[in-house]
Each structure stands twice: as structure tokens, then as C-alpha cells.
Amino acid sequence: MPQIKVASGVVNQTPMAWETNTKNIIHAIDEARKQQVSLLCLPELCISGYGCEDYFFAPDLVEQAQKCLIEIVHETAGIVVAVGLPVRHNNSLYNAACLIANKQILGFYCKQNLANNGIHYEARWFRPWQPGVIDSIEVNQMNYPIGDVIFDLSGSPLQGGSHGVRIAFEICEDGWVSNRPARRHYERGVDIILNPSASHFAFNKFMTRERLVVDASRSFSCSYVYTNLLGNEAGRAIYDGDAMIASNGDLLVTSPRFSYEDFLITAAVIDTDYTRLSQIQSKIAALNKDKSWRVVGRFDFPEMDPVLPQVAEMEPFEKGGALKEEEFARAVCLALFDYLRKSRSNGFTISLSGGADSCACTALCGLMIRLADESIGMKRFKEKLSYIKGIQSAKTEEDLALALIHNIYQGTENSSEDTLESARSLAHSIGSTFYNININGLVETYKGLIEEQIGRQLSWHDDDIALQNIQARVRAPGVWLLTNLSNHLLLSTSNRSEAAVGYATMDGDTAGSISPLAGIDKHYLRQWLRWLETAGCEVKGKHIKITGLKKVNSLQPTAELRPQAQNQTDEVDLMPYDFLNELEKLSIRDKKSPVESYRNLVVRYQGLYSGEQIHAWTERFFKLWSRNQWKRERYAPSFHMDDLNLDPRSWCRFPILSGGFERELEELKEYVRGNPAQGSRKRIGF
Numbered sequence: 001m002p003q004i005k006v007a008s009g010v011v012n013q014t015p016m017a018w019e020t021n022t023k024n025i026i027h028a029i030d031e032a033r034k035q036q037v038s039l040l041c042l043p044e045l046c047i048s049g050y051g052c053e054d055y056f057f058a059p060d061l062v063e064q065a066q067k068c069l070i071e072i073v074h075e076t077a078g079i080v081v082a083v084g085l086p087v088r089h090n091n092s093l094y095n096a097a098c099l100i101a102n103k104q105i106l107g108f109y110c111k112q113n114l115a116n117n118g119i120h121y122e123a124r125w126f127r128p129w130q131p132g133v134i135d136s137i138e139v140n141q142m143n144y145p146i147g148d149v150i151f152d153l154s155g156s157p158l159q160g161g162s163h164g165v166r167i168a169f170e171i172c173e174d175g176w177v178s179n180r181p182a183r184r185h186y187e188r189g190v191d192i193i194l195n196p197s198a199s200h201f202a203f204n205k206f207m208t209r210e211r212l213v214v215d216a217s218r219s220f221s222c223s224y225v226y227t228n229l230l231g232n233e234a235g236r237a238i239y240d241g242d243a244m245i246a247s248n249g250d251l252l253v254t255s256p257r258f259s260y261e262d263f264l265i266t267a268a269v270i271d272t273d274y275t276r277l278s279q280i281q282s283k284i285a286a287l288n289k290d291k292s293w294r295v296v297g298r299f300d301f302p303e304m305d306p307v308l309p310q311v312a313e314m315e316p317f318e319k320g321g322a323l324k325e326e327e328f329a330r331a332v333c334l335a336l337f338d339y340l341r342k343s344r345s346n347g348f349t350i351s352l353s354g355g356a357d358s359c360a361c362t363a364l365c366g367l368m369i370r371l372a373d374e375s376i377g378m379k380r381f382k383e384k385l386s387y388i389k390g391i392q393s394a395k396t397e398e399d400l401a402l403a404l405i406h407n408i409y410q411g412t413e414n415s416s417e418d419t420l421e422s423a424r425s426l427a428h429s430i431g432s433t434f435y436n437i438n439i440n441g442l443v444e445t446y447k448g449l450i451e452e453q454i455g456r457q458l459s460w461h462d463d464d465i466a467l468q469n470i471q472a473r474v475r476a477p478g479v480w481l482l483t484n485l486s487n488h489l490l491l492s493t494s495n496r497s498e499a500a501v502g503y504a505t506m507d508g509d510t511a512g513s514i515s516p517l518a519g520i521d522k523h524y525l526r527q528w529l530r531w532l533e534t535a536g537c538e539v540k541g542k543h544i545k546i547t548g549l550k551k552v553n554s555l556q557p558t559a560e561l562r563p564q565a566q567n568q569t570d571e572v573d574l575m576p577y578d579f580l581n582e583l584e585k586l587s588i589r590d591k592k593s594p595v596e597s598y599r600n601l602v603v604r605y606q607g608l609y610s611g612e613q614i615h616a617w618t619e620r621f622f623k624l625w626s627r628n629q630w631k632r633e634r635y636a637p638s639f640h641m642d643d644l645n646l647d648p649r650s651w652c653r654f655p656i657l658s659g660g661f662e663r664e665l666e667e668l669k670e671y672v673r674g675n676p677a678q679g680s681r682k683r684i685g686f
């Protein structure tokens with residue numbers, strides 16, 4: 001049949017959650033069938049979960065995945081389904097997709113290009129399949145083809161079935177490399193390419209995916225069905241559920257992103273006659289006489305009535321002019337919601353200072369409730385968190401916030417009325433539980449005990465950092481106590497700029513179980529808070545704002561650890577946050593030496609800061625960066641946002657002990673000495 005209804009199925013999976021994962025897959029198949037879909041593509045490794053880490057090595061994991069596969073096969077009456085799982089073959093592990101048609105397994109395609117950069121470590125567990133190789137694998141006492149296969153599905157002869165529909169695969173990274181399998185699929189006259197992916201969220205990445213998919217469908221004259229995972233699967237990576245279907249260079253349909261559903265089906269009708277016409281016109285199809293790659297299967301694609309032209313549209317939030325703000329809000333909120341339910345915790349506790357970081361964490365929790373409510377409604381929200389007894393009688397979003405978000409302000413003599421008011425007004429605006437204690441006595445008690453032992457008084461002149469740190473540390477036990485009492489998760493509030501330079505007290509304000517902001521820089525975070533107060537997330541024609549952020553948006557960031565008379569601010573302690581951000585990009589993301597970083601900064605901040613000042617900040621940054629790797633190793637898990645991530649466990653590795661750039665900073669000093677004029681020129685065109 002020339003017209004076929006195909007679909008991408010996105011699913012919210014969890015590593016090794018065999019029952020839930022299988023249930024989500026079966027529900028997705030049922031829904032696709034209900035929508036008269038004939039061919040459904042489900043994500044990469046969706047049976048086991050993508051993030052099983054070294055447990056992929058466990059033979060039992062592969063067996064469990066196979067048991068689930070058999071269960072799924074029984075649920076595929078009248079539909080063709082592609083589902084991803086790890087398979088063991090000849091003592092190697094492969095990242096495979098199984099094609100099932102009408103309760104029959106047809107075979108397995110294995111990924112040829114493993115993702116092994118950034119947060120991906122696939123080559124640690126899997127072997128890449130060699131192009132052109134096909135073998136046979138035994139599953140449940142039956143032999144099936146495995147490897148670089150293309151499926152040729154024909155209906156019964158009565159249905160004009162001699163015209164087989166050719167279906168091939170690229171698994172995620174396969175579609176991102178220059179020598180992609182689709183080029184060979186094209187020469188074999190393929191009608192449909194399925195791409196089951198596990199493509200983590202990063203800012204703007206959906207546009208790159210779209211280009212890959214649309215370009216492939218145009219260059220290879222085919223229909224391209226791309227699907228992805230959804231939600232916070234395993235802790236750090238977030239999947240936005242981005243799925244789409246393109247045909248002959250046109251994007252037919254895209255899925256809604258950042259949904260709180262367990263699964264979503266995105267369907268379109270494709271026309272194989274139309275893509276074949278393009279193949280004929282480009283005179284390329286089926287050059288090769290060797291057909292060993294062809295796996296023949298039987299499936300009667302139903303007759304379809306013509307459909308109206310299909311054109312994909314962006315979601316309103318994607319075209320509203322605040323894409324990064326929207327993506328940050330939606331990605332982190334979904335990540336928090338999944339973390340909450342998958343860790344079976346009862347809510348979030350935050351030590352709320354009224355400053356930008358803890359206000360951002362609190363606002364994100366409040367926003368999570370509102371976005372989830374908009375996505376799945378109050379009833380499903382409560383069902384998904386059915387183990388939390390305290391929210392089952394909630395009627396409003398504020399009722400939910402009261403139980404799910406606990407804040408505590410912990411002032412000292414160095415705290416100001418401004419920050420207390422900021423904290424209180426934010427808590428009030430989202431409806432969270434707010435506590436207010438004074439920890440001065442605790443700080444004084446510790447100080448007194450130690451002074452007595454060492455035989456001298458501590459002073460701000462001699463003991464500045466130690467006196468700052470004791471205040472930050474004294475806050476940790478109380479907030480942990482509160483957290484434990486409600487079986488909450490304690491959010492640690494550090495942002496990426498602080499992580500870069502270790503501007504946090506270990507076991508003080510770093511205490512916590514997740515660091516939702518550790519992937520985002522402080523300069524951007526402040527801008528985002530202003531956006532959330534004044535514009536907010538666009539949902540169903542309205543805007544979800546958090547107006548209680550008004551006070552914090554009027555304050556200058558300060559740790560409030562030194563006596564108020566010293567007017568402590570982060571930017572005086574460190575350097576301006578936008579400068580820190582640029583320097584961090586140059587030195588850490590782009591790996592430029594201190595001299596090269598400095599030279600670039602002098603150009604960028606010409607006329608604004610002197611060469612001497614830029615030199616001093618560059619030196620400070622490199623010293624603090626290398627001295628504080630151990631702190632980054634000890635941060636609570638954070639979410640991946642982009643290629644500026646500093647998380648050493650998923651992205652950016654650096655030695656804990658190192659030469660600390662001593663020689664490189666000497667070279668910088670020499671360079672500055674030899675180029676004294678730099679940086680003192682007037683700033684042009686900023």
C-alpha cells in the first residue's frame with residue numbers, strides 16, 4: 001500500500017524497571033493501534049532503559065530484557081513495532097532494535113556507530129556492529145537474522161503484496177555521523193528509516209535533531225521516523241521526548257516536548273509512492289544486486305484514504321522568543337518531578353536564603369507543580385505520586401506546594417531584613433511551607449568551644465574564611481533534620497559559576513541530594529529569574545509567572561557570611577559573573593591556556609576593564625578552578641544542560657591534584673609584562 005500510518009512512541013523509562021518499562025511500551029502499542037497506526041518506532045534501549053551503566057554487563061540484565069521482549073511480542077497483533085534492547089551475541093553485547101510484525105519477531109538491527117562522547121560511554125559496554133555483516137541469533141529457541149539488515153515487508157499476494165515496503169534503521173548516533181548507514185540504505189531502495197534514539201536534552205538541540213531528520217528524508221528520498229526517550233531516566237540526563245516524522249524533505253509532525261505523561265504517540269501518514277518517485281528521479285535505487293541484507297517479512301498494511309497535507313508546527317513556547325528560558329524551566333521541572341517519584345521521596349526541602357540560588361530552586365519546585373498540573377491534571381498528578389499520602393486530599397496547586405516544598409530561612413547576625421523578606425514573599429507566593437530560625441546561637445557556641453580549646457579569640461581579620469564557613473556549615477544539620485522528618489530530598493543550591501571556582505562551603509551549602517542549578521551559570525540564572533517573575537512559561541495561551549520573585553530580583557547576590565558593615569558581594573569576592581562566565585567558557589569548554597584566555601578577554605572587555613584587572617581575575621580563576629576539582633567531585637548529582645557542564649561524573653574531567661597551572665600562569669605574567677598596552681584601550685562597539 002503506498003500510504004502508511006506510522007508513529008513515533010516516546011516513553012518515560014527507568015533503568016531496569018522491567019514491569020513499568022514493559023507496561024509503558026505495551027500501553028504505547030495499544031494507543032498506536034487505537035489510532036490505526038501500522039508501524040510504531042519506540043526508543044533506543046527502551047526495554048532495559050538507556051542508562052543502566054556497568055550493569056549492562058550483567059547476564060541477567062540481558063535475560064530480563066529478553067523476557068520483556070517476548071511479553072511485548074504477544075501484544076503486537078496487527079501492527080509492526082520496533083523496540084530497543086541490549087542483546088548478547090558471540091560473547092559481545094550489542095545495542096539493538098528488534099522489528100516485530102503481527103506477533104512475529106523478524107530480526108534485529110545492531111547499532112554501528114556508538115555514542116562515546118560527552119555524557120555517552122557506550123563503547124564501554126557495547127561493540128559496534130560492522131557494516132555489511134549479517135548473522136543469526138537464537139531467541140526463545142528460534143533463530144532470527146541479526147546485524148546490518150533491512151526488512152522487506154510484503155502483504156499477501158491477493159493484496160498486491162509483491163510490492164514490499166523496505167524498512168531500515170539508524171540507531172541514534174548512527175544518524176549523527178558523516179558516513180551514516182542511511183547512505184547505504186538509500187542505495188538499497190529503502191522506503192522508511194526508523195531512528196530509535198536516546199538523545200539527551202541540551203539547549204536548542206531539538207533544532208539540530210530536526211535538521212538531521214529532515215535532511216536525511218530529503219537526501220535519501222525516504223520517510224524518516226525519529227523517536228526519543230522522555231523525562232529524567234536515570235538521574236542526570238533529561239530527555240525532552242522530542243520525536244518527529246519527515247518525508248522527502250518535509251517535516252510532517254513533531255511531538256510535544258517535556259510532557260509528564262508516561263508515553264506519547266505522534267503519528268503521520270507517509271506515502272511510499274511519493275518517496276519512490278524521488279528515488280526513481282534520482283536514478284540511484286537498488287544499484288547492488290547482492291540482496292543478503294534483505295529480511296523478508298509478511299504484513300498487510302491496511303488500505304488508507306487520502307489525508308490532508310500534514311505540516312509540523314512549533315509549540316507556542318518554542319516560538320515565543322524566550323526559548324532558552326522556557327527550555328531551562330521545563331527541562332529542570334520535569335527532571336525534578338521524575339527524580340521525586342522515581343526516588344519515592346515525599347517532596348523537596350530547601351534552605352531558603354532569599355538570594356538568587358535558593359530562590360531559583362524553590363521557584364523551580366513551584367513551577368514543577370504548575371507545569372505538571374497543566375500537563376496531566378491534578379488527578380493524574382496525585383496518582384503518579386500516590387505513595388505521598390499528604391497530597392491526596394490536595395485541591396489546589398498551593399495545597400500541593402504546602403506538602404511538597406518546605407523552606408527554612410536560617411538567619412545570623414549577618415543576615416539582612418531584605419533577604420528574609422525575599423524568602424518569605426517567595427514562599428508565600430507559591431504556597432510552600434516556610435520556617436524561620438536564627439542560628440546565631442549555634443555559630444557562637446561552636447566558636448566559643450573552639451576558642452576555648454585553641455586559647456584565642458577568632459577574628460574577622462585573621463580567620464575570615466573559617467568564620468564564613470562555620471555559618472554555612474551550621475545550617476546543614478538543621479535543614480537535613482527537617483528534610484529527614486518528611487522524607488524529602490534536600491536541594492543543594494550551588495550554580496555552575498560557583499562550582500567552577502569552589503565558591504561554596506563543603507558540607508555546608510553543598511549539602512544535599514540533587515543540585516538542580518549546577519549546570520547553569522549565575523549570570524544567566526539572574527536573567528531567568530527576572531523572566532520568570534515578569535513573563536513566565538507559556539502554557540495553553542496563558543503565562544505561568546512567579547511574582548514572588550520580585551524582591552530577590554532587586555537584590556545584589558551576597559553570601560551574607562561577613563558582618564553587614566563589610567558589604568560582602570559575590571562579585572567583589574570573585575569577579576563579575578558575566579566575566580567569570582566568559583572566562584570559564586574559554587578556559588574549560590574551549591581548553592584555552594591562561595595566555596590565550598587572557599588575550600581573548602582583553603579583546604572582549606576592551607575599555608571596560610584594564611589589562612591588569614583582567615590578568616588578576618584570569619589568574620584567580622585558574623587557581624580556584626584547579627584547587628577546587630575535589631569539590632566538583634563531591635557535588636550532589638546535577639542535570640545536564642549543555643556543553644558547559646562541569647560534572648566530572650558525566651562530562652568534564654579534570655585531575656583532583658594537579659600542577660595548578662603554575663607554569664602557565666608564569667607565562668601569562670610574562671606575556672602581560674611584554675604587552676602592557678593591552679586592555680587599556682577604549683572599549684569599542686559593545
Ligand SMILES: Nc1ncnc2c1ncn2[C@@H]1O[C@H](COP(=O)(O)OP(=O)(O)OC[C@H]2O[C@@H]([n+]3cccc(C(=O)O)c3)[C@H](O)[C@@H]2O)[C@@H](O)[C@H]1O
Nearest residue numbers: 465468469472502503504505506509558559560627630656
Ligand atoms: N585538593 C583537595 N582535596 C580535598 N580537600 C581539599 C583539597 N584542597 C583543600 N581541601 C579541603 O578544603 C577545605 C576548604 O574548603 P571549604 O571548607 O569548603 O572552604 P573554602 O573553599 O576555603 O572556602 C569557601 C568559600 O566559599 C565561599 N562561600 C561559602 C559559603 C557560601 C557562599 C555563598 O555564596 O553563599 C560562599 C566563601 O566565601 C569562601 O570563599 C580545606 O580546609 C581542606 O580541608
Ligand SMILES: Nc1ncnc2c1ncn2[C@@H]1O[C@H](COP(=O)(O)OP(=O)(O)OP(=O)(O)O)[C@@H](O)[C@H]1O
Nearest residue numbers: 351352353355356357358409410493509557558559
Ligand atoms: N539566611 C539563610 N537562610 C537559609 N539558608 C541560607 C541562608 N544563607 C545561605 N543559605 C543557604 O546557603 C546557600 C548558599 O548561599 P548563596 O549566597 O550562595 O546562595 P543564595 O543566597 O541563594 O544566592 P546569592 O548568592 O545570589 O545571594 C543558599 O542558597 C541557601 O541554601
Ligand SMILES: NC(=O)CC[C@H](N)C(=O)O
Nearest residue numbers: 115172173176198199200
Ligand atoms: N544515544 C545516542 O546515540 C546519543 C548520541 C547523539 N549524538 C545524541 O545526543 O543525540
